[in-house]
Amino acid sequence: xxxxxxxxxxxxxxxxxxxxxxxxxxxxxxxxxxxxxxxxxxxxxxxxxxxxxxxxxxxxxxxxxxxxxxxxxxxxxxxxxxxxxxxxxxxxxxxxxxxxxxxxxxxxxxxxxxxxxxxxxxxxxxxxxxxxxxxxxxxxxxxxxxxxxxxxxxxxxxxxxxxxxxxxxxxxxxxxxxxxxxxxxxxxxxxxxxxxxxxxxxxxxxxxxxxxxxxxxxxxxxxxxxxxxxxxxxxxxxxxxxxxxxxxxxxxxxxxxxxxxxxxxxxxxxxxxxxxxxxxxxxxxxxxxxxxxx
Numbered sequence: 163x164x165x166x167x168x169x170x171x172x173x174x175x176x177x178x179x180x181x182x183x184x185x186x187x188x189x190x191x192x193x194x195x196x197x198x199x200x201x202x203x204x205x206x207x208x209x210x211x212x213x214x215x216x217x218x219x220x221x222x223x224x225x226x227x228x229x230x231x232x233x234x235x236x237x238x239x240x241x242x243x244x245x246x247x248x249x250x251x252x253x254x255x256x257x258x259x260x261x262x263x264x265x266x267x268x269x270x271x272x273x274x275x276x277x278x279x280x281x282x283x284x285x286x287x288x289x290x291x292x293x294x295x296x297x298x299x300x301x302x303x304x305x306x307x308x309x310x311x312x313x314x315x316x317x318x319x320x321x322x323x324x325x326x327x328x329x330x331x332x333x334x335x336x337x338x339x340x341x342x343x344x345x346x347x348x349x350x351x352x353x354x355x356x357x358x359x360x361x362x363x364x365x366x367x368x369x370x371x372x373x374x375x376x377x378x379x380x381x382x383x384x385x386x387x388x389x390x391x392x393x394x395x396x397x398x399x400x401x402x403x404x405x406x407x408x409x410x411x412x413x414x415x416x417x418x419x420x421x422x423x424x425x426x427x428x429x430x431x432x433x434x435x436x437x438x439x440x441x442x443x444x445x446x447x448x449x450x451x452x453x454x455x456x
Contacts, residue, residue, distance in 0.1 A: 174211035200245030262397030266416035291316035335363035
C-alpha cells in the first residue's frame with residue numbers, strides 16, 4: 163500500500179507535541195511513513211518557545227523520513243493551508259494532525275486502510291480518527307459509521323475532495339439564508355451550525371469544521387467515524403486556540419483494534435449520538451437560563 167504522508171501543524175506547545183509524536187512512533191506503520199512538521203513563526207514574546215519546538219523537531223526519528231518547514235511570519239491559517247495543501251498536491255492524500263492529538267498504535271493502519279477502501283467513493287469526504295467517549299447501542303454491529311458531522315482532530319482526506327477549498331469559503335451563511343430548504347435541512351441536522359456560520363460570516367469565528375459540516379449536509383456527503391476513538395485531544399487544558407478547560411472530549415482508552423472496512427449504510431440514530439454529546443452541556447445551560455430568566 164502507498165502510505166499517506168502525515169502532516170502536523172505546530173507552534174509553541176512542546177509537551178503536547180512530544181506526546182503526539184511519541185504516540186505516532188508506537189504505530190507499526192510509523193517506520194514506513196513520511197512525517198511533515200509545519201512550525202508557525204513566533205509572535206512577539208514566543209521566540210524561545212518556538213525555538214524549543216524547532217530543536218525538538220530536528221531530533222525526531224522513528225519515521226521513514228522527517229521533513230520540517232519553519233515559517234518566519236506568524237499565521238496559523240497560512241501554516242495549515244500551505245503545509246497541508248502542499249502535501250495534497252504532491253501525494254494526492256494526507257493524514258492531518260494537530261499537535262495535541264495523541265493517537266492509538268492502530269491509528270495509521272486505520273487511516274491508510276480507510277483511505278484505500280474509500281478512495282473512489284466521492285460520497286466520503288474524509289476518514290475521521292476521533293469520536294466522543296460514549297456508549298453506542300449493542301444492536302449496531304459495525305466498528306465505524308457514516309457521519310454528517312466533521313471533526314478535525316485527526317483526519318485523512320484526498321486531493322479530489324477539495325476540503326481545503328471548502329474551509330476557505332466565507333459565503334455559506336448567505337447561501338443558507340437564501341435557500342429555505344437548505345436552511346430547514348441544516349436546522350434539522352445541525353442547528354448549532356446556523357449560529358456558527360453567522361459568526362464566521364461576521365468575522366468573529368474561524369472554524370473549518372463548521373464549513374465542512376455545512377458542505378456535508380448540503381450535498382449529502384459523509385465522513386467515516388470510528389465507534390471507539392483512535393484519537394485523544396489533550397488540548398482542552400486552556401492551551402488550545404478554540405478550546406476551553408474541560409474533559410468532555412477526553413478519551414482515556416483509545417481504540418487498539420484493527421478495523422475491517424466494509425460497506426455500511428447511513429444510520430441517522432447512530433450519527434445523532436455524537437451531536438447530542440457535544441451539545442449536551444450547551445442545552446443544559448440554555449435550560450437553566452430559561453428557568454432563571456424566563
